[in-house]
Amino acid sequence: MKLGEGVEAAIHCAAMLAGVDGAATMPGAAMAESFGLSPSYLLKHLNQLTASGILESVPGPAGGYRLARPAERITLLDIVLAVEGREPAFRCGEIRQRGPTTLDASAYVKPCGINVAMLKAERAYRTALAEAKLSDIVAEYVSDADPRSVAAGCAFVARHQRPQKSSSTKQA
Template identity: 70%
Template sequence: MKLSEGVEAAIHSAIVLADLPEGATLPGSALAEYHGVSGSYLLKHLKELVAARILESVPGPAGGYRLARGVDRISLLDIVLAVEGPQPAFRCLEIRQKGPGALETASYKKPCGINAAMLRAERAYRAVLAETKLSDLMDEYEIDADPKAVAFGCAFLERYQRMPR
């Protein structure tokens, strides 16, 4: 299974926004710069996160993005579904019923075993994503992060964050 690069950018952006002080925002252009990605590309995914009520978009000169709810209430599954949509990664096209060896439709009484196995895997994958909150990732980062990376991140946020008036 391959998720789009937008999932990675969206998760990283949400984690950066989680470090903002209460009420502060960060412009999308700053998030794009921080992650070294195209601003228009990231903006598309930020809009998806806003539509999913993971982020808030604040208009105006002090505007930008911030989390819409606490980090303990945002799961990786929330973000993946916002970016990728709700469809399962595997989509069975019932190719067993096509081609020269295909039988009449009534011969296929049981669901496709391949589809059933893939859907079981999808449920397991989604369960892990659902139980993993942004707060879990942030806790792990605090333990494992290089102090230089932490210092850079703090300085970057200090420079680009916008405080409410």
């Protein structure tokens, strides 16, 4: 299974936003710059995260994005589903019922074993992602990463975050 590149960008942006102070925001353009991404490409994924209730979008010249809920309440599964959608990665097309050797439908009453196995794997994968909290990912990074990388990331956030007077401004 291959997830789209947008998943990586979305997770990194959410992790970056976990470091923003209080009600402050971070402009999408700054996050795009930080990760060397096209702003229009990243905006698509930020909008998906906003529509899913993971991020808040604050309009205006001092606006930007911030987490809509604490990082402890955001899982990697939340982010993956926001970007990739809720459909399973594998979708059985019942191709066993096509072609020259196809039998009457009564020969196919048992579920396709391949579909059963793939959906079992999907459940395991989703369970693992649901257990991975954004706050834990950030904490592990801060404790294990090269201190220079942590310092550079923190300095970038401090330089680009935009303080807000109130956290009551919300746009979905």
